[in-house]
Amino acid sequence: xxxxxxxxxxxxxxxxxxxxxxxxxxxxxxxxxxxxxxxxxxxxxxxxxxxxxxxxxxxxxxxxxxxxxxxxxxxxxxxxxxxxxxxxxxxxxxxxxxxxxxxxxxxxxxxxxxxxxxxxxxxxxxxxxxxxxxxxxxxxxxxxxxxxxxxxxxxxxxxxxxxxxxxxxxxxxxxxxxxxxxxxxxxxxxxxxxxxxxxxxxxxxxxxxxxxxxxxxxxxxxxxxxxxxxxxxxxxxxxxxxxxxxxxxxxxxxxxxxxxxxxxxxx
Amino acid sequence: xxxxxxxxxxxxxxxxxxxxxxxxxxxxxxxxxxxxxxxxxxxxxxxxxxxxxxxxxxxxxxxxxxxxxxxxxxxxxxxxxxxxxxxxxxxxxxxxxxxxxxxxxxxxxxxxxxxxxxxxxxxxxxxxxxxxxxxxxxxxxxxxxxxxxxxxxxxxxxxxxxxxxxxxxxxxxxxxxxxxxxxxxxxxxxxxxxxxxxxxxxxxxxxxxxxxxxxxxxxxxxxxxxxxxxxxxxxxxxxxxxxxxxxxxxxxxxxxxxxxxxxxxxxxxxxxxxxxxxxxxxxxxxxxxxxxxxxxxxxxxxxxxxxxxxxxxxxxxxxxxxxxxxxxxxxxxxxxxxxxxxxxxxxxxxxxxxxxxxxxxxxxxxxxxxxxxxxxxxxxxxxxxxxxxxxxxxxxxxxxx
Numbered sequence: 001x002x003x004x005x006x007x008x009x010x011x012x013x014x015x016x017x018x019x020x021x022x023x024x025x026x027x028x029x030x031x032x033x034x035x036x037x038x039x040x041x042x043x044x045x046x047x048x049x050x051x052x053x054x055x056x057x058x059x060x061x062x063x064x065x066x067x068x069x070x071x072x073x074x075x076x077x078x079x080x081x082x083x084x085x086x087x088x089x090x091x092x093x094x095x096x097x098x099x100x101x102x103x104x105x106x107x108x109x110x111x112x113x114x115x116x117x118x119x120x121x122x123x124x125x126x127x128x129x130x131x132x133x134x135x136x137x138x139x140x141x142x143x144x145x146x147x148x149x150x151x152x153x154x155x156x157x158x159x160x161x162x163x164x165x166x167x168x169x170x171x172x173x174x175x176x177x178x179x180x181x182x183x184x185x186x187x188x189x190x191x192x193x194x195x196x197x198x199x200x201x202x203x204x205x206x207x208x209x210x211x212x213x214x215x216x217x218x219x220x221x222x223x224x225x226x227x228x229x230x231x232x233x234x235x236x237x238x239x240x241x242x243x244x245x246x247x248x249x250x251x252x253x254x255x256x257x258x259x260x261x262x263x264x265x266x267x
Numbered sequence: 268x269x270x271x272x273x274x275x276x277x278x279x280x281x282x283x284x285x286x287x288x289x290x291x292x293x294x295x296x297x298x299x300x301x302x303x304x305x306x307x308x309x310x311x312x313x314x315x316x317x318x319x320x321x322x323x324x325x326x327x328x329x330x331x332x333x334x335x336x337x338x339x340x341x342x343x344x345x346x347x348x349x350x351x352x353x354x355x356x357x358x359x360x361x362x363x364x365x366x367x368x369x370x371x372x373x374x375x376x377x378x379x380x381x382x383x384x385x386x387x388x389x390x391x392x393x394x395x396x397x398x399x400x401x402x403x404x405x406x407x408x409x410x411x412x413x414x415x416x417x418x419x420x421x422x423x424x425x426x427x428x429x430x431x432x433x434x435x436x437x438x439x440x441x442x443x444x445x446x447x448x449x450x451x452x453x454x455x456x457x458x459x460x461x462x463x464x465x466x467x468x469x470x471x472x473x474x475x476x477x478x479x480x481x482x483x484x485x486x487x488x489x490x491x492x493x494x495x496x497x498x499x500x501x502x503x504x505x506x507x508x509x510x511x512x513x514x515x516x517x518x519x520x521x522x523x524x525x526x527x528x529x530x531x532x533x534x535x536x537x538x539x540x541x542x543x544x545x546x547x548x549x550x551x552x553x554x555x556x557x558x559x560x561x562x563x564x565x566x567x568x569x570x571x572x573x574x575x576x577x578x579x580x581x582x583x584x585x586x587x588x589x590x591x592x593x594x595x596x597x598x599x600x601x602x603x604x605x606x607x608x609x610x611x612x613x614x615x616x617x618x619x620x621x622x623x624x625x626x627x628x629x630x631x632x633x634x635x636x637x638x639x640x641x642x643x644x645x646x647x648x649x650x651x652x653x654x655x656x657x658x659x660x661x662x663x664x665x666x667x668x
Contacts, residue, residue: 069639084647085654108640117658120651125644 002062003055004264005048006256007041008083009033009070012106012134013219014040016048017253018061019261023093027051028250033106037070045075063264065256069107081259083252084112084123087217090255092118094246098239100210102201102230103251104220106134109200111208118258124207132200134219136172137226140193143176144186148223151190155225158191172196190225198229205234213237221248268498271465271491273484277472281516284323284351284475285359292318292477298361298424303348303376305541306366306397308413308561309474311554313436315427318477320360321536323514324351327633336378337371342603343632344512345375352384361424362391364417368569369605391420399570401562410558418554430553437545437557443478446485447542450492454530455590458497463508463529467519470538502528504652507586509533509613510598511606518634518641522596525646526653530590533566533583534598540564568609580613584621594624594652596645601629624652 001020008015010033018027029048033040045058055061058076066074067086074080087103092114101112109132113121126132141151162184166172172193179189197220205214214236220226221241231238241248280286289299300312301322312319324347333349334341351357363385365376373394379385380392395412398405418428426432447470453461469488472481503526512535513519519529533539545560547553566579587595597614599606607629614627626648631637 069643082643082647082650084643085650117654119654119658120647123644123647125640 001054002264003052003060004257004260005045005058005061005064006086006253006258006260007045007064007066007068007074007077008086008250008252008256009037009041009044009066009068009074010083010106010219010252011069013249014044014068014070015250015253016041016044017250017257018048018052019254019257021261021265023258023261025254025257028247028253030247030249033070037073038075041066041070041074061260063260063267065260065263067252067256078260078263081256084110084125085120086252086255086259088112088114088120088255089118089258090251090253091215091217091241093254093258094241094251095215095239095244098213098215100205100208100214101217101251102205102210102214103217104132104134104197104201104226105218109133109204111201111204111206111210113209118255122209124204126200126204132197136197137193137220137223139173140176140190143173143180144190152223152225154187155190155194156228158185158187160185160188160191161195162188162192164189164192164196191229194223194225194229195233197226198233201230202233205236210234210236213239215239215241215248217241217248217251219249268460268495269491271488273488274465274468276484277468278516280476281323281468281471282325284320284325284356286476288476288480289320289359292480293359293361297477298421298426299359300421301357301360301363302365303363303372304366304368305535305565305567306368306561307364307395307417308557309541310436310440310545310557311413311417311433312364313440313478314418314421314432317361317421317426318479319474320476321474321514322348322351322357322363323471323475323536324348324356324632325515326356327351327354330632333375333378337374340602341374342369342371342511342600344600344603345371347632348372349375349378352379353382357385358387360385360390361387362393362420364420365392365394367394367396368567369603371602371604389424391423393417393420398562400572401565401570406555406559406562409562410552410555413558414554433553433557434547437547439478439482441544443473443482443485444542444544446482446489447473447538448544450489451538451542453492456497457591459500459502459528460495460497461492462498462523463532464516464519464523466538467513467529467532468516470532470542471514471516471536473542474536502526504528504593504649504656505530505591506649507531507533507583507590507592507595508537508598509583509595510610511535511600511603512632513537513598515632515634517638518598518630521634521638521642522645525642525649527594527596527645527649530592531586533586535567539582539586540566568605576612579609580616580621583613583617584623587623592623593656594626594648596626596628596648598628598630600632624648624655 066077066080071080115121333346393416
């Protein structure tokens with residue numbers, strides 16, 4: 001049996017997926033990224049490979065593809081593919097009915113439209129700015145001195161929404177601190193932050209050409225409060241890949257592994 | 268492919284506007300005239316002892332001071348030129364010949380002028396009006412502006428601006444253009460013997476160095492390319508690059524690193540337009556004839572009449588066909604008004620009406636400050652072209668074609 005690997009080296013998390021010849025996911029790993037993308041990729045791959053019976057080291061993978069910002073630093077990878085193409089393919093594998101993605105990663109937001117074969121039809125990407133990214137949420141949760149999960153849950157309890165006007169992470173943090181200082185309800189501020197990011201996602205989704213439904217990928221897909229806010233702002237159904245048995249944070253690595261499987265089998 | 272003999276030297280020359288060939292030309296009595304846009308007839312800045320330099324700002328640091336004077340929402344190229352002026356990067360210039368082609372560059376040169384940023388003896392600064400209509404009246408007005416505001420200023424420095432001087436400048440201008448065109452034509456070939464990045468550097472040299480000092484090296488480079496064994500590298504896609512100022516070779520290098528070969532360059536500092544030979548017409552006033560050709564050749568999105576807009580779409584379509592491109596990249600420097608509108612419209616039209624795959628990007632002036640994200644965008648675009656090409660060929664095989 002041959003095995004195929006995909007390694008997505010993101011700015012905050014490094015993810016790895018291994019598929020067998022039939023495309024079944026036989027192992028996956030998610031670790032916090034280190035400052036050196038090569039070390040992150042190596043550790044994630046070693047962890048992932050050790051979970052598969054029949055292979056002992058990275059070199060035993062029949063084909064390996066790197067993706068994510070550190071895609072060209074994945075050790076022993078045959079090639080690298082952009083995370084835009086990989087997220088599209090990953091989601092296509094997880095749920096072929098999905099035609100548009102909002103990928104909220106650690107340092108960027110992307111809107112991606114998927115073609116019928118899992119390739120990219122169109123995409124839009126944010127500027128070099130942390131607005132609306134995982135970093136933005138981390139910063140906001142830090143301002144509240146709570147975890148990201150607590151932040152998400154807090155926003156779901158709000159009866160009203162206090163709009164956050166600043167999109168810049170730095171300015172938004174000071175705005176939030178001011179609102180907290182004024183004694184405004186914390187859950188309403190949190191809901192305002194979710195709304196601000198949802199609006200950012202609206203722009204990306206529309207630019208990419210989302211029509212009737214979207215799915216969320218990347219680490220922020222686990223933020224239930226954001227999912228609700230996006231549904232409200234976009235007026236589009238948000239398909240949850242958890243319902244298909246997949247972790248949305250793994251979509252880049254899954255897409256890379258699927259490309260590796262296709263290329264490895266045709267090689 | 269074998270490296271081109273002068274390429275490293277050319278790259279070094281691009282590291283500073285005040286490069287060693289400019290220093291040499293000035294030491295030999297030459298006068299360096301800076302300009303900022305295609306609408307200033309470059310040829311006419313090369314009369315007698317003058318030589319033209321299209322202004323770049325390669326060593327500019329952060330744009331703090333120019334942003335203070337011009338605001339955040341002004342084109343970064345214009346701000347970089349002002350910032351570099353403030354830093355003293357153009358103190359060697361003997362004159363700046365600017366054009367009223369866009370409001371943002373107007374503000375830049377206005378600041379250079381009002382703040383007296385270039386304090387050189389006999390330094391002159393002029394600014395000409397460029398009409399929006401290319402008809403007889405517009406050409407006449409433009410020609411008068413060039414005569415009054417540029418040639419007369421040069422005459423005050425003892426420069427010969429006669430028709431004979433123009434004809435002499437035309438000879439070397441046309442020779443450089445002919446060399447660049449001949450090199451550029453190799454990009455039509457299926458097998459690659461000159462990359463888009465190499466061509467970009469060669470072309471940039473012609474804009475930023477005294478032509479008399481580079482023409483021999485260019486001629487030699489042309490012969491090298493003629494004899495060069497084509498590259499066996501497998502390029503993933505061929506693209507036409509369209510947009511505002513690209514004077515940073517790092518950008519074309521980054522695009523080609525993703526596997527996309529740039530086969531045609533319709534951008535400011537590119538060869539379309541800019542490196543087409545000029546011809547005198549018997550019976551037509553020499554100056555008017557040159558000015559007319561500059562106005563007629565311009566493909567700047569500042570011209571908003573329907574026929575000009577359509578002409579620009581057709582022109583890009585023509586380049587894509589002639590150079591066998593698989594896709595088009597529209598780029599603009601952030602906050603460029605004209606290219607902001609053009610990029611938005613044209614990327615839509617070229618995709619939906621002409622059927623091309625199109626990538627649309629905006630970028631900072633210094634592209635390395637955003638290289639990671641730009642690379643991801645370009646790579647995803649190239650992958651998409653490549654995969655669709657593979658799928659189409661599979662479909663064609665299935666259909667027995």
